[in-house]
Amino acid sequence: MAGQRKGGKNRAASLSPSERKSIGSLGAQARWAKADPSRVSLSRAVCGSLESPLCIGEIQIPCYVLEDEIRVLTATGMSDGLGLARGGSMIAGMNRLELFVSRDRINPFISKELYERIRSPIVFLTPTGAKAYGYDAQILVDLCEAVLAARQAGVLQQQQMGIAQRCEILTRGLARLGIIGLVDEATGYQYIRARNALEKILDEWLTKELQPWRKQFPDQYYKRIFELNEWDYDPESLSRPGVIGIWTNDIIYDRLGPGLREQLHEYAGRNASGRLKHQLHRYLTSRHGIPELQNHLSAVMALLNAATHWNQFKEMLQRALPKPETTLSMAFDDLEQIKPKSKK
Incomplete structure (x- = not known):
């Protein structure tokens, strides 16, 4: 044991101050973080x-x-x-x-x-x-x-x-x-994230090839929008106010990444009446785009289910999932609510 202690002292004496500091740092890291002592770089x-x-x-x-x-x-x-x-x-x-x-x-x-x-x-x-x-x-x-x-x-x-x-x-x-x-x-990371995100998103999330249709938006998404606006909801009907499409652009695609909605609209194209020819999510890749869409939808659904009225949801959305390159004081787009007629 004495020989070991002496050898350790001799080794320590032969090290430079920076080497001793580096070894000490690794030792503390291993003790505190249960990390691999061979890991020499920190995030x-x-x-x-x-x-x-x-x-x-x-x-x-x-x-x-x-x-x-x-x-x-x-x-x-x-x-x-x-x-x-x-x-x-x-x-x-x-x-x-x-x-x-x-x-x-x-x-x-x-x-x-x-x-x-x-x-x-x-x-x-x-x-x-x-x-x-x-x-x-x-x-x-x-x-x-x-x-x-x-x-x-x-x-x-x-x-x-x-x-x-x-x-x-x-x-x-x-x-x-x-x-x-x-x-x-x-x-303040939201601003750095926004500046760096577009190129990565376009490369990994989008495809110019139209993908087969698969249901991506749960019925509960539309149901909660109707409920928070005090609209009558018919689960058997596919008819929805046109403003919901505008809101979906704001709630979903504008917040997934900077420039994403614009690129998706370019891929989808428009018909003679000005409507999109295809659903935007059909140009998202199954490896990256669809999983990101589903993660974002899960977050949105949590907020929709937690809110008690539409204005509260808008405030929660802007705080929890702000648009890239906006401040939290910038509220959800103040879009005119087009209410369907209530059932008699």
Whole structure:
């Protein structure tokens, strides 16, 4: 053992300060993030700062967007946002979130996948070059749901009820599929995303060859638009007000990516009466375009189902899924509502 210690000291003495710093950094990364020690590079955040946190009510959580487009919330910010106590009884090698989800009253409501993700924070560099630890933003939603399920089951201790109350505040302020938009708003990444997106979208999402028709829009999409506008809805009828097509351009295609709708309209062409010859989604590729459309539709459906009236939906849509290169203060297009006649 003495020989090993002596060898280690001799090796350390032979290293330059930068080499010792690099080795120390890798060691800390492996301990904190359970990462592979051979990983020598860290993802860098392209947007975000401590001065531009994600704000939900009075809760503020620093957030960043990484170069691979992962939206992260800082580990400390999430712990503080949930109201987890600092210091106190800690276990060596565990961060506060990991310790919290390992508790007997919470752990049964935490999935194995969520537990492993909490045990392995993302190690990244902020735009200023500082090393930081964080989590995929979606984890916050999953964790809040688990805590609220534990509260519903009546198993939380009294000191944990405050954490559950914060989870309720966070859950009310977040839509599961809207958190990406909120993080992008806080970091300013929506503008970078818009500038870089068009070329990639045109290459990967679109095809000039007309694809076979397959139903992409669920009936519930149209049903909720009718309900939020207090229109009579007939599930057997395919007749819809013309304004719904205009709204769909705004709700769906304008928000999928910059310039996407214009290119789709060019591919689809128009007949003598000025109507599109084909549905726009028939020019989306099955590998990239259709999955992106379905992901966006899922987010829109969550907002449609959460809204209680049309104006509320418009506000939620612009906040959670803003159009590229617009600000959140720019509301959903103020289009004239053409109401069908009510049934007598």
